[in-house]
Amino acid sequence: MNDRRPASLGIIGAGRVGMVLARLASSAGYRVRIAGSGDPSRLGVDAIAGSVSAAWAVDVARESDAVILAIPLGRYRELPVAHLQGRLVIDAMNHWWELDGLRPDLADLRTSTSETVQRFLGSARVVKAFNHMSASELEEQARSAGAPDRKAIAVAGDDPADVAAVAGIVDDLGFDPVVAGPLAAGVMLEPGSDVFGAAASAQDLRELLAGFATSQRGILVARARGGTLPSRW
Structure with a gap:
C-alpha cells in the first residue's frame, strides 16, 4: 500500500480526545490546527508544546492535509462539508445517547456510523480510527515503535492508500495500526463491541x-442485517 502520509493534521473538536491527539501529533512532528466550538483565541493551545495553532473549523478543513473529527457524533451535520x-477525513467520533439524544440514524445497526458520516460528507475520503480508545489511554499508552508494551488502534476504510496513510499517522502517534477492513467494518469499533474500550x-x-461475528454485539448486528455479516470482514 502506498503511504501518502500528510504533513499537516487538522482536528475539529477540542475536547479531551481532540487535545490529546493534538499533543501527540505535535510531538510526532505534524503541523496541527485545531478548532473548538467557539473563538479560537480562547482554546489555550499555547499550553501545548510544538506547532499547534487554533483556528475556526472552516479554516482547519480548508488548510489541513488530513482532518480528524473529534466532536460529539450527534453534531456531525455542523461540519464544514464544502x-x-x-x-482525507479521520472519523474518531462515537455515538453516545447521553450526548446525542435518541438518534435512530446513529443507532441503526444496519450501517456503521462512519458510513453515515461518509454519506453526509460526499466526496470526503472517510477512514475510521482513534475512536475505540479513551482520551486517557491515548495519552498514557502512546509508545515508540517496537516497544514491547505498545498498544494498537484499528483502522477501517475503503481506499487502500487512504488506509495506509491513516495507519502511518496511527504509528507516528504511538500505536500499532491494525486494519479492520472496509469502512463498513467500523461497526466493529463502535461502543458495545469488545474492541471498544480495549x-x-x-x-x-x-x-x-x-471474534466479532460470534460476540454479543456481532450477533445483534447480524440480526439487524438479515442474519449474516459480510465475508470481507
Whole structure:
C-alpha cells in the first residue's frame, strides 16, 4: 500500500480526545490546527508544546492535509462539508445517547456510523480510527515503535492508500495500526463491541476483531442485517 502520509493534521473538536491527539501529533512532528466550538483565541493551545495553532473549523478543513473529527457524533451535520470535499477525513467520533439524544440514524445497526458520516460528507475520503480508545489511554499508552508494551488502534476504510496513510499517522502517534477492513467494518469499533474500550496489543486486537461475528454485539448486528455479516470482514 502506498503511504501518502500528510504533513499537516487538522482536528475539529477540542475536547479531551481532540487535545490529546493534538499533543501527540505535535510531538510526532505534524503541523496541527485545531478548532473548538467557539473563538479560537480562547482554546489555550499555547499550553501545548510544538506547532499547534487554533483556528475556526472552516479554516482547519480548508488548510489541513488530513482532518480528524473529534466532536460529539450527534453534531456531525455542523461540519464544514464544502471544505472537506476530497479531503482525507479521520472519523474518531462515537455515538453516545447521553450526548446525542435518541438518534435512530446513529443507532441503526444496519450501517456503521462512519458510513453515515461518509454519506453526509460526499466526496470526503472517510477512514475510521482513534475512536475505540479513551482520551486517557491515548495519552498514557502512546509508545515508540517496537516497544514491547505498545498498544494498537484499528483502522477501517475503503481506499487502500487512504488506509495506509491513516495507519502511518496511527504509528507516528504511538500505536500499532491494525486494519479492520472496509469502512463498513467500523461497526466493529463502535461502543458495545469488545474492541471498544480495549487497550490491546496488535495481536489481541486482531483476535477481538476476528471474534466479532460470534460476540454479543456481532450477533445483534447480524440480526439487524438479515442474519449474516459480510465475508470481507
